[in-house]
Amino acid sequence: MVKKVVIVGAGPSGVLLAYYLLRRGDQYQIDIYERLNDPRVVEFSNARTYPISLTERGMKALNQIPGVEAAVRAVSLEMSGTFFHQQNGKTRVTSGKKSLVTLDPSSKKPLVTLDRTNLVITLLEKLTEQYDPSRLKLHFNQSCTEVDFATKTITFQPTAQSAESTDANLTVNYDLVIGADGARSAVRSGFLNTELFELEQKYVPIDYKSILLPRSDQPSDTYLESDKIHSWRNNDAITVLLLHQLDGSMSGVIHFPRRNTQVTDLTTPEAVLKFFHKHFPEVGQLMPPSEAEAFLKRPSSHVVTIRCNRYHYGDSVLILGDAAHAVSPSLGQGCNAALEDVAIVNDLLDEYADDWAGAIAQFTVRRKADAHALVELGDHSLPSSPKLFLEFGLREQLAKTLHRLFPAYFAPSLLELVSESSVPYSEILHSYKGWITKVKKSNQQFLEVS
Ligand SMILES: Cc1cc2nc3c(=O)[nH]c(=O)nc-3n(C[C@H](O)[C@H](O)[C@H](O)COP(=O)(O)OP(=O)(O)OC[C@H]3O[C@@H](n4cnc5c(N)ncnc54)[C@H](O)[C@@H]3O)c2cc1C
CATH class of the missing domain: 3.50.50.60 (FAD/NAD(P)-binding domain)
Structure with a gap:
C-alpha cells in the first residue's frame, strides 16, 4: 500500500x-x-544564510545517494583546517607568511564548506531532476x-x-x-x-550576526590562505569566523556574548568600521563601507x-x-x-x-x-576564557601529535573525533568528560561576568 x-x-x-x-x-x-x-527561484539573501562545513558524518550521508555528493562538492570549497589568528593584528611570521596559528591548522580530512542555502538548492535541484510530481510534490x-x-x-x-x-x-x-x-x-x-x-x-548565551566581505582586488596585509577557515577572537570572547567562497568573496559570522552589547550597540556604518578596525583590524581592513552599512541592517540571531x-x-x-x-x-x-x-x-x-x-x-x-x-x-567544548582557550589549543596539539605517533595508545583529539570520524558523540563526551566539566564551569563564570 x-x-x-x-x-x-x-x-x-x-x-x-x-x-x-x-x-x-x-x-x-x-x-x-x-x-x-523556493530558494531556487528567489534572489539569494545573504541576510538569511551562513556558511557551513560538512565533515565525515554529513558527507557519508550524502554520498549514499548517487550524484549528490558530487553535486554538493561542485558548489563547495575544501578547507584543510582553521587558522586561529591572534587578535589586534599581532602576527607571527611562519615560513615567511604572516599568520599566527594557535591550533594545528592541518586536518587529515578536508572540510567541505558551502553556504547552507546553496546546499539546499543543490539537494532540491538533484531531487527534482530524479523524481517527478507523480511521487514528489513540493509546496x-x-x-x-x-x-x-x-x-x-x-x-x-x-x-x-x-x-x-x-x-x-x-x-x-x-x-x-x-x-x-x-x-x-x-x-x-x-x-x-x-x-x-x-x-x-x-538559549546559548552567545548570539551571532552574518558578515559578507566582497571580493577585493586591493592588496592586503592580511594573510588569508584560501584553503583555511579563518578565525579571530578578542579577550571579550567575541569571535569572527570567515570562509572563502567560490566567487572570491568571504562570508562568515561574528559571535558575541549576549551580555556584551558592543556589537548590538553599533548604530552607524562608521561605528561598525571603527569597531572592526579596533578589535579585528584584519577584518576591518577587508570591510568596505557598503558592508558596514549592510551589517548594521542585518538582525542578530539567537541560538x-x-x-x-x-x-x-x-x-x-x-x-x-x-x-x-x-x-x-x-x-x-x-x-x-x-x-x-x-x-x-x-x-x-x-x-x-x-x-x-x-x-x-x-x-x-x-x-x-x-x-x-x-x-x-x-555548549562546552570550546572555552570562552582566553587562558583556557590557549590550554585547549595546546591539548589539541598534544593529542594530535601523540595519536599520530602512538595511535594504539592515544586517542585522536576532541576536534578530530568530532569532525573527522563517525565515533558516536556519546563516546566522545565520555572520553572528554573531564575537559567538558572544566569548560562548563569556566564558561558559566566567564559569560556571567563579561
Ligand atoms: C551561524 C551558524 C553556523 C552553522 N555552521 C554549521 C556548520 O559549519 N556545520 C554544521 O553541520 N552545522 C552548522 N550549523 C547548523 C546547521 O545550520 C543546522 O543544524 C542545519 O541547518 C539543520 O538542518 P535541518 O534540516 O534539521 O533544519 P533547518 O536547516 O533549520 O531547516 C528547517 C526548514 O524548515 C522550515 N520550517 C521551519 N518551520 C516551519 C513550519 N512551521 N512550516 C514549514 N516549514 C518550516 C525552515 O524554513 C527551514 O527551511 C550552523 C548554524 C548556524 C546558525
Missing part, C-alpha cells in the same frame, strides 16, 4: 530524507511543505501551524509571500509526518500534548539548543535534525548530525523492513544519547 508521507521543512534533513524514501520504492508518496519561498510558502496526531491531519497557513496568500488554511491527511522543520519545530509542538514527552529548550526524551509518536510521527536536537554552531555539527539522522532512519527502515512503528521507536533509542551528548559537546 502506498504511504503518504508529509515532510515539514525543506532544509538539509527534510530534502535528503525525501531522496532516501523515494529511493526505497513506489510505496512512498512524498509531499514537502516549506514555510519559506513552498506554507507554514505548518498544527499537527493533529489523533486524526493524522496537518494544517498549513499560506505565508505572505505565497501567490495564494488569500487562500484559506490547508489541512491534509498523512500516513507519516516528519518534522524536519528546524529548532523551532511546529511538528515538535504536537508532541507536547502526548504522554510523558519532555523537552528542554535553552537555541533542544533536548527531547523522544523523537517519535506511535507509528506515524518522527522529528529529526534541528527539530529533534538543535545545537550550538560552535563545533559545526548541527547539519552533519541532521544528515546523519537521515542515514540512520534509512538503516532502521532496512532493519525493520519498512515497519515504521518499529523503526521510528528504535530511532529514539539509537539516537537519544548521541543527540544529548552533541548538545553538551557543542
Whole structure:
C-alpha cells in the first residue's frame, strides 16, 4: 500500500530524507511543505544564510545517494583546517607568511564548506531532476501551524509571500509526518500534548550576526590562505569566523556574548568600521563601507539548543535534525548530525523492513544519547576564557601529535573525533568528560561576568 508521507521543512534533513524514501520504492508518496519561498527561484539573501562545513558524518550521508555528493562538492570549497589568528593584528611570521596559528591548522580530512542555502538548492535541484510530481510534490510558502496526531491531519497557513496568500488554511491527511522543520519545530509542538514527552529548550548565551566581505582586488596585509577557515577572537570572547567562497568573496559570522552589547550597540556604518578596525583590524581592513552599512541592517540571531526524551509518536510521527536536537554552531555539527539522522532512519527502515512503528521507536533509542551528548559537546567544548582557550589549543596539539605517533595508545583529539570520524558523540563526551566539566564551569563564570 502506498504511504503518504508529509515532510515539514525543506532544509538539509527534510530534502535528503525525501531522496532516501523515494529511493526505497513506489510505496512512498512524498509531499514537502516549506514555510519559506523556493530558494531556487528567489534572489539569494545573504541576510538569511551562513556558511557551513560538512565533515565525515554529513558527507557519508550524502554520498549514499548517487550524484549528490558530487553535486554538493561542485558548489563547495575544501578547507584543510582553521587558522586561529591572534587578535589586534599581532602576527607571527611562519615560513615567511604572516599568520599566527594557535591550533594545528592541518586536518587529515578536508572540510567541505558551502553556504547552507546553496546546499539546499543543490539537494532540491538533484531531487527534482530524479523524481517527478507523480511521487514528489513540493509546496513552498506554507507554514505548518498544527499537527493533529489523533486524526493524522496537518494544517498549513499560506505565508505572505505565497501567490495564494488569500487562500484559506490547508489541512491534509498523512500516513507519516516528519518534522524536519528546524529548532523551532511546529511538528515538535504536537508532541507536547502526548504522554510523558519532555523537552528542554535553552538559549546559548552567545548570539551571532552574518558578515559578507566582497571580493577585493586591493592588496592586503592580511594573510588569508584560501584553503583555511579563518578565525579571530578578542579577550571579550567575541569571535569572527570567515570562509572563502567560490566567487572570491568571504562570508562568515561574528559571535558575541549576549551580555556584551558592543556589537548590538553599533548604530552607524562608521561605528561598525571603527569597531572592526579596533578589535579585528584584519577584518576591518577587508570591510568596505557598503558592508558596514549592510551589517548594521542585518538582525542578530539567537541560538537555541533542544533536548527531547523522544523523537517519535506511535507509528506515524518522527522529528529529526534541528527539530529533534538543535545545537550550538560552535563545533559545526548541527547539519552533519541532521544528515546523519537521515542515514540512520534509512538503516532502521532496512532493519525493520519498512515497519515504521518499529523503526521510528528504535530511532529514539539509537539516537537519544548521541543527540544529548552533541548538545553538551557543542555548549562546552570550546572555552570562552582566553587562558583556557590557549590550554585547549595546546591539548589539541598534544593529542594530535601523540595519536599520530602512538595511535594504539592515544586517542585522536576532541576536534578530530568530532569532525573527522563517525565515533558516536556519546563516546566522545565520555572520553572528554573531564575537559567538558572544566569548560562548563569556566564558561558559566566567564559569560556571567563579561
Ligand atoms: C551561524 C551558524 C553556523 C552553522 N555552521 C554549521 C556548520 O559549519 N556545520 C554544521 O553541520 N552545522 C552548522 N550549523 C547548523 C546547521 O545550520 C543546522 O543544524 C542545519 O541547518 C539543520 O538542518 P535541518 O534540516 O534539521 O533544519 P533547518 O536547516 O533549520 O531547516 C528547517 C526548514 O524548515 C522550515 N520550517 C521551519 N518551520 C516551519 C513550519 N512551521 N512550516 C514549514 N516549514 C518550516 C525552515 O524554513 C527551514 O527551511 C550552523 C548554524 C548556524 C546558525
